[in-house]
Amino acid sequence: xxxxxxxxxxxxxxxxxxxxxxxxxxxxxxxxxxxxxxxxxxxxxxxxxxxxxxxxxxxxxxxxxxxxxxxxxxxxxxxxxxxxxxxxxxxxxxxxxxxxxxxxxxxxxxxxx
Amino acid sequence: xxxxxxxxxxxxxxxxxxxxxxxxxxxxxxxxxxxxxxxxxxxxxxxxxxxxxxxxxxxxxxxxxxxxxxxxxxxxxxxxxxxxxxxxxxxxxxxxxxxxxxxxxxxxxxxxxxxx
Numbered sequence: 001x002x003x004x005x006x007x008x009x010x011x012x013x014x015x016x017x018x019x020x021x022x023x024x025x026x027x028x029x030x031x032x033x034x035x036x037x038x039x040x041x042x043x044x045x046x047x048x049x050x051x052x053x054x055x056x057x058x059x060x061x062x063x064x065x066x067x068x069x070x071x072x073x074x075x076x077x078x079x080x081x082x083x084x085x086x087x088x089x090x091x092x093x094x095x096x097x098x099x100x101x102x103x104x105x106x107x108x109x110x111x112x113x
Numbered sequence: 114x115x116x117x118x119x120x121x122x123x124x125x126x127x128x129x130x131x132x133x134x135x136x137x138x139x140x141x142x143x144x145x146x147x148x149x150x151x152x153x154x155x156x157x158x159x160x161x162x163x164x165x166x167x168x169x170x171x172x173x174x175x176x177x178x179x180x181x182x183x184x185x186x187x188x189x190x191x192x193x194x195x196x197x198x199x200x201x202x203x204x205x206x207x208x209x210x211x212x213x214x215x216x217x218x219x220x221x222x223x224x225x226x227x228x229x
Contacts, residue, residue: 004156036220038220041222042222043117043119043206043208043219043220043221043222043223044157044206044208044220045220046217046218089156089157099145099147099162099210099218100159100162101157101159101218102156103156103157104156105154105155105156106156
């Protein structure tokens, strides 16, 4: 079955540091890949997505590239801000337009001034 | 953007009682709603998918008689945990999908259930 593995947190960084949160997946076929973010007290929000190999999703300074050869979708940001503090979830949906999402365990990110 | 609310945000109930959690799409009509469960430090696990006006489809291992799901309107789905036990204590999250064009799901903030 499908599975998503993402780096365990918590991750604590100083403001303006470079961020990488690793995510790898196991799936049959050609899944779509997602990063969701959950700010304190709020629901998960879609941060970015990529639907095919070599696609790069980007939003709010965050980027992730769909790497089929390494089955990875690592999240990166060049300079984090305090407002980026949240829990980040990597997820996939399988290749048949199936709306079911398989999530990773989430990574809590804290940015200190 | 699309907003999904859940009520209550926290609930404590005694073992053996039932508790209902509501999920509402506030500014769009949700043809499909999803219910997830999240254990501490674990990923969200899909429990069931519900389409308005039809019976919910439960994932393998989820007891449909214990977790009753009703999606009676295009803006409301409810999850009722019947005869709750301490092992049902968890964080329950709903999401909603608008229409059939986009597969994007909009998530509620979650409900923390504690069964004593």
